[in-house]
Amino acid sequence: MDETAVAATTGVAQVFDLNALKAFAPDKRVRKMLFKTDQLWSEIACYEPGQSTVMHSHPREEEAIYVLEGAANMSINGDEVVVPAGAIVKFPANVPHDVRNLGRERCVIMFLKINPKVLKAGGAGAAG
Numbered sequence: 001m002d003e004t005a006v007a008a009t010t011g012v013a014q015v016f017d018l019n020a021l022k023a024f025a026p027d028k029r030v031r032k033m034l035f036k037t038d039q040l041w042s043e044i045a046c047y048e049p050g051q052s053t054v055m056h057s058h059p060r061e062e063e064a065i066y067v068l069e070g071a072a073n074m075s076i077n078g079d080e081v082v083v084p085a086g087a088i089v090k091f092p093a094n095v096p097h098d099v100r101n102l103g104r105e106r107c108v109i110m111f112l113k114i115n116p117k118v119l120k121a122g123g124a125g126a127a128g
Contacts, residue, residue, distance in 0.1 A: 004033045005044075018068060022046050022108055029053060029101075037115070044068070044110045047101035055098040061113040064090040065099070070107030073100040 005021045007014035016034050021044060023030045029051045034042040045053065047070075055075065065072065066088040074081045074089065076097045083089050091097065101107040 007035070018044060018108075018110060022069075024048050024106060034110070038117070039115055040112065041115060042110060042112045044108060045099070047072075047099070047107040047109075049101055049104055049106070052100040053098055055096055057094050057096045058113065059094050061115075062090065062093050063097075063111055063113050064088055065109050065111045068108040068110055070101060070105045071103050072107055072109055073102045074098060 005016060007016045009015075014035065021032055021034075023032065024046050026048065029045050029047045031043050031045045034044060036042075065074075065083070067083045067085050069085050071085065072083045074083060074097055076089070076091055077095045081089060099107075099109060
């Protein structure tokens with residue numbers, strides 16, 4: 001069910017209508033790739049009540065998760081966090097985290113990560 005989203009193009013920019021891209025399935029959360037470039041990628045994930053993403057970590061990438069709709073319950077490095085719609089949570093690389101929709105309403109998140117190849121190419125002394 002995971003798929004790549006289509007954007008409207010205006011010159012060199014791409015515009016993603018996140019509300020139009022929302023999609024849900026009764027059996028598991030739905031992910032849609034917004035974009036993946038040499039430097040950055042982003043996806044949305046749509047959760048019905050009770051759906052989740054398992055505990056995982058990203059060894060090299062920092063991550064920022066923006067909650068578009070509903071609330072995301074997360075365990076981040078053992079700390080329980082509730083992230084409401086309109087809020088963003090950012091955490092460093094290699095931190096275990098999950099996303100759970102424990103509410104009665106749907107939850108939609110968008111996340112951004114930097115491509116780890118960029119980090120590897122930049123080395124430890126890269127400015128940013």
